[in-house]
Amino acid sequence: GAGVSQSPSNKVTEKGKDVELRCDPISGHTALYWYRQSLGQGLEFLIYFQGNSAPDKSGLPSDRFSAERTGGSVSTLTIQRTQQEDSAVYLCASSLGVRNSPLHFGNGTRLTVT
Amino acid sequence: AQSVSQHNHHVILSEAASLELGCNYSYGGTVNLFWYVQYPGQHLQLLLKYFSGDPxxxxxxxxxAEFxxxxxxxNLRKPSVQWSxxxxxxxxxxxxxxxxGADGLTFGKGTHLIIQP
Structure with missing residues (x-):
């Protein structure tokens, strides 16, 4: 079946501009995660949504980062006033949200801030 | 909070060589453990997982992998690696x-494995 879909696959933006990254999780997956993958830094947890519960925003690096999930499905990660250090691959993952359910990752959005 | 340490950031092997990639974690409780793989140009995929039972x-x-x-x-192992x-x-x-959520996956920084034909 369809996997996790992210768009755009690549995004180049100028410093100071806002960007929106989109994630379509696997149908029926109630849990959705955003991670950031920077060169040499591995995967950094950003934010987590589970059903209708308040999201866990503990990983967001600054108040320029925000995310929402509409209707329990599609999620948008917004970065305001982008900085060069925001350049990374932003990965979305979803899971069934039940005990021990594995994550399924999208292909990511490669963000380059010039 | 948990943390994960992968000791080798870059590993280069020849085909048919044996592989062992190290992974150590710190956490005070019972854990689930995973290895994910990301092939060039592809998304992260689950390679294997440990929840309980046979280590x-x-x-x-x-x-x-052996817990x-x-x-x-x-640590992740493979007796004979391939270029792929x-x-x-x-x-x-x-x-x-x-x-x-707060107990979500914590990843190591990754090991870039290159297999030379």
Whole structure:
């Protein structure tokens, strides 16, 4: 079946501009995660949504980062006033949200801030 | 909070060589352990996982990993690597029984494996 879909696959933006990254999780997956993958830094947890519960925003690096999930499905990660250090691959993952359910990752959005 | 350490950031091997990638974690409780693989240009895929039971787990493509609780380790092994194993490998851990959130997966920084033909 369809996997996790992210768009755009690549995004180049100028410093100071806002960007929106989109994630379509696997149908029926109630849990959705955003991670950031920077060169040499591995995967950094950003934010987590589970059903209708308040999201866990503990990983967001600054108040320029925000995310929402509409209707329990599609999620948008917004970065305001982008900085060069925001350049990374932003990965979305979803899971069934039940005990021990594995994550399924999208292909990511490669963000380059010039 | 948990943390994961992967000791080798870059590994270069020849085809047919044996592979062992180290992974150590720190966490005070019971854990689930994972290895994910990211082939060039592709998304992260689950290679294998350990939840409980037999500490030697087998995954796809001939990979296996052994959970050694006393050493807080979950090293990935393969007896004979192939050129197609060239990829980035990530070890990850979360608290046993978690569905995510504050107990979501914590990843290591990854090991870039290059197999030379």
């Amino acid at each position: 030697l787990v087998k995954g796809i493509k001939g990979f296996e 050694i609780k006393s050493k807080f380790s979950f 194993d060239t990829a980035e490998y990530f070890c990850a851990v979360n608290a046993a029984g978690s569905g995510g």
